[in-house]
Amino acid sequence: MNASERQQRLEERVLAPLTGFSQTWFIWTGCLIALSVLGFIAYAYQVRDGLAVTGMGDDVIWGVYISNFVFFSGLSMAGTFISAILRLTGAEWRRPLTRFSELTTVAALSMCALMPAIDMGRPDRLWHLLVYGRLESPLLWDILVIPTYLAASLIYLFLFLIPDSALLRDRTGVRVSGARHRLYSIFGVRWRGLPEQRRRLELGGTIMMLMIIPLGVATHSVVSWIFGLTFRAGWNSTIFAPYFAVGALYSGTAMLITVMFIFRRVYHLEEYLTEKHFQYLAILLAAFGIIYLYFTFAEYLTVTYKLEGGEDLLLGELFFGRYAPLVWFGFFGGQLLPVVIAAIPKTRTIPLLVTVSVLANIGMWIKRFVIVVPSLSLPLMPYAWGVYTPTAAEIFITIASFAGFALLITIFAKLFPIISIWEMTEGWEEEHSAAEVPPAMPPAQLAPQG
Template structure:
């Protein structure tokens, strides 16, 4: 924040305004669109032919789609939580991070909802969920809490954007006219009066207070989809805390990756400083240690009891077919990040970016391991089952849809960064004014002669 004192209001505004795509931006966007189109083609094929195009079956009936769903929910969790907790606690260095976290939350929860529809096979089944849903089913709870969280996150993002959008309306000569109608539609009512500011501040506070329990509920309820199903590896009362702690970690990793990319691409070194990376590094290592604790707790208790079904499941993870992926996820997603982030040099921007990527990649494989090995080891023994039911590897259609959904998340973030500021101009100028006043007050105090 100290950097802001030496920057003029005009420079801050120019630096933080959305920028046109350059050549690299156009290539990046075109690549994401192509990947999304391949995913859409695979989904159309799945709609025409049915779920038979996937390699899911009677045992592995969820597969990579639900792994991806849990991953998206996990990443989205920390977005609104960072915004809400940082705002309510008055963390002074939060300004460059909160909007990035909000964008990540909205984009990921959008595709979490869509991937559930993909997993249903037929999209009209979503209608039956509302007409024939059973309140005692965790699936219905999950739909309700995801919908609630989506609208809360979207509202929180929009309300914090309003003053910036109004500012961009006044700067239309500098920005050009591509999005002027959108800006007018979204914020032409905003005049910045004291009454409007009061209503906006109150709305943000209410949303921040509301979104915290909803964010905890969304991943807790998602964990109940597993824990209430009688399967080895899921029959656990630890699952709620296990899921929430993992979501905190992967969400923090995603925010760190986004911080680094936006800092490099938009040259935001004056706003996203090394101090921000250092503080996020300390937060990430704490979350990694917390998640590691719940992992030890999750596997140690069934390993101690070693019931037959649990033994087959744990053997598959620790020494069997899934062992390479399991140890990769543990080392890449937790152990190595902890070792790197414990040192100050590891909390510099570039090492933090690498650690963030490791955390996110490890978290995706961890979600795959939560779903697949368990479904391959049911409590009831398999009789007269085809040989292919003993193994599962996603078909190309499943991979295309999954990777396409990830590209869709990145595409939402990319389009948002093209249309709106990724760091709040309004709040940054407020921070600068507060620093300037504080500096002037300090100088006046120091200039008073001591008698």
């Protein structure tokens, strides 16, 4: 089977879900939209009555919103990061993974960027950040870095989408759907697969790959510094930036495994997303997980050994007190178990891997929660511990954010191929480099352009 035949086969498989809407799709998307709308209603209540509708108070000033913020920023880390690193190192097995990795990043980062705005007491004054922004504030670093990273991720996603959009533009033609055709025309920016076009795309892509890795690290660092630059016990730590970055890679990789599994199942992509891909991602998951465990150990050893100031109270509460079930579940279920399962070749099977990936992400969300909330509930002065229980509004908004995350991925997957066709083809072309390969898109197939 030569490259063009394989491309033909891939196109059939990958482009099939783009056409037609199944009942299941409508139900799924309808549910997501409904949940998002519920979240909007909850947010409308919050805007009307203020943050009083949340469970936050003068002691525990941040709750699940900020936990979500950190969690989503973590999810966003792995996608482009892994895609960029694998592309730069020329790992062949990346080819079917890149598209939905980047998509996961964009979707997670969009939700992540929303969270601080939802958490604000005065969302009507968001523009103050632009007018009065102080660069000395760690929060403004977030305001600078997260949109930059989001823009970078979008551009990165867009760049490698150009050839596929062009392909779709040519395949759909005006007669299928005018709107869609126009969309693909815009995203395809008159791509014809010419060498000059390829060169330019490669140049842009390489610059983006080089920029997106430090930007990803910067994002997680600045997120961690919201906490790390305060005096609070549990936050006042120098390793927070790398700790958060590694945690982000870990949870992001776990989310990639989950997303890959779902697409493989729903879109029947077993041929392309093979067991091998799960195995490779599992190795990455295990590696990041081990580094994360090492950081966890280093973080807690140094504070547990010294038991400085309020740290002893905090650790007591974390390890043996109110938060102990969460902490130990997060540790064993969310960190240790996934690492063990992913590290042992025998247990590295798809169902087990997906289970521990979901577990890892639940664990990581819990980990974010027990970083944010207990430190805040620790009394700074001799008063009682702060109490925090999320209210319905917070829970609805949190659910809505997850629904929004899924919805973004769903909508994108409806519009664009979830596996990068041109990248796969490129790989096959390289495989069959001996043979004379015609250009991917002969000029004859070009749709007439105005």
